[in-house]
Amino acid sequence: MTHKILVLPGDGIGPEIVAEAVKVLNVFTAEGNLSVEMEYANIGGIAYDKEGQPYPDSTRALAQKADAILLGAVGGPQYDALDRPLRPERGLLAIRADLGLFANLRPAILYEELASASTLKPEVVAGLDIMIVRELTGGIYFGQPRGIRVLENGERQGFNSATYTESEIERIARVGFETAMKRNKRLCSVDKANVLEVCELWREIVEKVGKEYPEVELSHMYVDNAAMQLVRAPKQFDVIVTSNLFGDVLSDAAAMLTGSIGMLPSASLNSSACGLYEPIHGSAPDIAGKGIANPLATILSVAMLLRYSLNRPELAERIEAAVKTVLASGVRTGDIYTEGDRKVGTAEMGDAVVAAL
Amino acid sequence: MTHKILVLPGDGIGPEIVAEAVKVLNVFTAEGNLSVEMEYANIGGIAYDKEGQPYPDSTRALAQKADAILLGAVGGPQYDALDRPLRPERGLLAIRADLGLFANLRPAILYEELASASTLKPEVVAGLDIMIVRELTGGIYFGQPRGIRVLENGERQGFNSATYTESEIERIARVGFETAMKRNKRLCSVDKANVLEVCELWREIVEKVGKEYPEVELSHMYVDNAAMQLVRAPKQFDVIVTSNLFGDVLSDAAAMLTGSIGMLPSASLNSSACGLYEPIHGSAPDIAGKGIANPLATILSVAMLLRYSLNRPELAERIEAAVKTVLASGVRTGDIYTEGDRKVGTAEMGDAVVAAL
Ligand SMILES: CC(C)[C@H](C(=O)O)[C@@H](O)C(=O)O
Ligand SMILES: CC(C)[C@H](C(=O)O)[C@@H](O)C(=O)O
Numbered sequence: 001m002t003h004k005i006l007v008l009p010g011d012g013i014g015p016e017i018v019a020e021a022v023k024v025l026n027v028f029t030a031e032g033n034l035s036v037e038m039e040y041a042n043i044g045g046i047a048y049d050k051e052g053q054p055y056p057d058s059t060r061a062l063a064q065k066a067d068a069i070l071l072g073a074v075g076g077p078q079y080d081a082l083d084r085p086l087r088p089e090r091g092l093l094a095i096r097a098d099l100g101l102f103a104n105l106r107p108a109i110l111y112e113e114l115a116s117a118s119t120l121k122p123e124v125v126a127g128l129d130i131m132i133v134r135e136l137t138g139g140i141y142f143g144q145p146r147g148i149r150v151l152e153n154g155e156r157q158g159f160n161s162a163t164y165t166e167s168e169i170e171r172i173a174r175v176g177f178e179t180a181m182k183r184n185k186r187l188c189s190v191d192k193a194n195v196l197e198v199c200e201l202w203r204e205i206v207e208k209v210g211k212e213y214p215e216v217e218l219s220h221m222y223v224d225n226a227a228m229q230l231v232r233a234p235k236q237f238d239v240i241v242t243s244n245l246f247g248d249v250l251s252d253a254a255a256m257l258t259g260s261i262g263m264l265p266s267a268s269l270n271s272s273a274c275g276l277y278e279p280i281h282g283s284a285p286d287i288a289g290k291g292i293a294n295p296l297a298t299i300l301s302v303a304m305l306l307r308y309s310l311n312r313p314e315l316a317e318r319i320e321a322a323v324k325t326v327l328a329s330g331v332r333t334g335d336i337y338t339e340g341d342r343k344v345g346t347a348e349m350g351d352a353v354v355a356a357l
Numbered sequence: 358m359t360h361k362i363l364v365l366p367g368d369g370i371g372p373e374i375v376a377e378a379v380k381v382l383n384v385f386t387a388e389g390n391l392s393v394e395m396e397y398a399n400i401g402g403i404a405y406d407k408e409g410q411p412y413p414d415s416t417r418a419l420a421q422k423a424d425a426i427l428l429g430a431v432g433g434p435q436y437d438a439l440d441r442p443l444r445p446e447r448g449l450l451a452i453r454a455d456l457g458l459f460a461n462l463r464p465a466i467l468y469e470e471l472a473s474a475s476t477l478k479p480e481v482v483a484g485l486d487i488m489i490v491r492e493l494t495g496g497i498y499f500g501q502p503r504g505i506r507v508l509e510n511g512e513r514q515g516f517n518s519a520t521y522t523e524s525e526i527e528r529i530a531r532v533g534f535e536t537a538m539k540r541n542k543r544l545c546s547v548d549k550a551n552v553l554e555v556c557e558l559w560r561e562i563v564e565k566v567g568k569e570y571p572e573v574e575l576s577h578m579y580v581d582n583a584a585m586q587l588v589r590a591p592k593q594f595d596v597i598v599t600s601n602l603f604g605d606v607l608s609d610a611a612a613m614l615t616g617s618i619g620m621l622p623s624a625s626l627n628s629s630a631c632g633l634y635e636p637i638h639g640s641a642p643d644i645a646g647k648g649i650a651n652p653l654a655t656i657l658s659v660a661m662l663l664r665y666s667l668n669r670p671e672l673a674e675r676i677e678a679a680v681k682t683v684l685a686s687g688v689r690t691g692d693i694y695t696e697g698d699r700k701v702g703t704a705e706m707g708d709a710v711v712a713a714l
Pocket of ligand 1: 092551
């Protein structure tokens with residue numbers, strides 16, 4: 001069976017880091033262990049430059065046929081002056097909506113070798129391994145009505161709508177519980193049900209779905225408290241499930257606890273196992289083209305791709321083990337370098353992972 | 358001139374900590390340095406118990422006549438089964454709306470003596486002193502329409518509206534700039550303008566108000582990045598101004614960076630300098646009535662009350678200096694105790710501050 005993979009290098013360091021991730025995929029195909037067909041397309045700023053839209057129809061057509069999508073990053077200062085609907089990040093929002101990628105899985109894992117990079121005390125974050133399950137196609141990101149209107153008194157008012165239906169909550173809750181079942185069976189649902197009706201419904205439905213997962217210990221936390229607890233005692237969490245907006249904020253905070261966001265992958269899945277895989281760090285325009293970006297988050301995104309979309313967990317594990325081997329050998333890109341390590345560039349890091357495989 | 362102060366002890370540890378803060382106020386009146394008239398009323402769970410509402414009319418009548426309000430805390434597990442509109446925290450939301458307390462000032466200060474309580478490395482948080490200016494009577498907390506409706510397909514949908522008008526943004530932006538002018542003249546406005554129209558307007562208006570404050574260095578940050586930056590390098594911030602919901606989350610995260618939320622006060626102001634002052638920690642039902650709660654956040658809330666509502670900065674400074682003296686002497690309640698300190702209860706801590714005054 002040949003899998004169709006769409007590669008979207010995007011902007012900034014995107015092309016460089018994606019190239020290394022593709023090298024890793026090529027190891028498996030060369031071994032005869034995997035059959036993939038790769039196509040390339042544009043998204044984000046480069047798509048605007050070449051095709052006038054951050055998510056062009058040509059990309060959309062390929063995305064809809066793909067089994068999985070590997071994305072680098074989007075965005076750059078040269079696009080800041082564009083009208084908002086044309087900006088790179090709108091390409092990302094559009095592909096999420098278009099493919100129905102409602103479940104965003106964002107692990108926050110602290111690699112033992114990189115523990116010193118965290119701004120938190122070692123005992124607070126050693127062994128940290130949280131999975132944040134963020135709803136990605138609903139909530140205030142996509143809710144209608146929205147806009148800027150003129151009120152009767154002549155003033156403008158900006159407005160957005162945070163909405164969730166029962167079925168939207170149910171399906172993301174299910175991903176939360178299934179994820180917890182494969183881990184330590186603890187799920188914390190984060191909401192603001194003490195203030196928002198949309199979260200009252202969220203909590204009710206999560207509770208209901210929880211009845212089907214008696215083995216999972218379900219808890220609820222308000223988002224302000226969750227932000228506190230991530231700083232105070234992050235290891236109390238196993239899996240967190242939350243809305244689009246709260247997930248945006250909490251997953252970035254959780255990622256930063258590790259101190260090495262150059263290491264963190266993500267998966268965005270729909271109901272037919274098609275997924276978009278990307279590192280959580282951005283396009284880092286300041287270091288683009290210099291060959292010094294860390295490709296490991298993208299390489300680890302390939303591991304997630306193999307696990308979730310191609311159903312090849314054994315290949316995913318090989319990548320994850322190879323990354324650990326490379327870290328243990330002291331090879332580091334600049335972002336994770338400390339005195340005494342061997343500093344390498346993007347390509348050398350990719351080669352090191354290939355060698356470890 | 359006699360100032361009317363309304364005291365709302367509330368639930369849990371509220372009455373105990375408020376009693377110590379009142380002791381401190383009494384020092385100034387005994388000295389003849391201040392003339393206040395104190396009245397007591399109910400809010401939160403105790404108000405529901407005694408008067409059937411978390412913000413009863415009797416309290417409202419007194420609040421509307423007060424020059425300033427000192428609040429302990431609201432909430433407790435015994436109220437979790439109540440209908441949401443009757444729960445303690447709704448009392449808090451109601452008094453904010455009723456008095457138009459649109460500007461919530463939440464300092465996150467790390468006391469040198471308590472630096473080891475932080476989960477962050479000392480070099481990351483030493484000297485931390487951030488002021489978060491949170492909009493408190495608008496945004497998604499109060500936006501209409503809101504509720505849970507049944508869609509045509511029979512499914513329920515929860516919905517809330519995040520709204521801000523130009524004038525709402527303008528007045529909170531102004532508080533942000535004025536606050537920055539009294540500090541290090543750096544203001545960071547936090548929004549999610551890359552996704553939400555309400556934040557596009559927010560950013561536009563903040564920019565506009567900024568023209569009146571050329572001395573203040575204004576920057577903008579997306580909320581996800583702000584959550585990251587608070588963990589990565591919190592000392593980059595001087596004043597943060599943001600919406601109700603983002604402020605709720607970020608101010609709690611910022612507070613937890615200090616590791617001692619038992620030390621942090623807050624002020625909620627309206628346009629006529631009336632304010633509500635409260636510690637940011639909650640009602641701590643687990644230790645209520647034991648005489649061990651830390652009253653310093655409430656005592657420091659009195660300092661804010663003197664500064665912002667009674668225009669007595671010199672008395673505020675005396676309280677702040679007294680708290681520092683007490684900390685330097687090694688006197689600690691349990692929450693901030695470490696080996697070698699002298700552990701005291703709530704009343705003894707209050708007495709220590711009084712003595713230091
Ligand atoms: C770029 C932006 C629209 C996006 C989001 O808010 O979802 C990003 O922050 C993310 O988390 O993937
Ligand atoms: C209790 C709750 C409604 C309140 C809020 O969300 O504003 C609290 O978290 C706060 O920050 O004062």
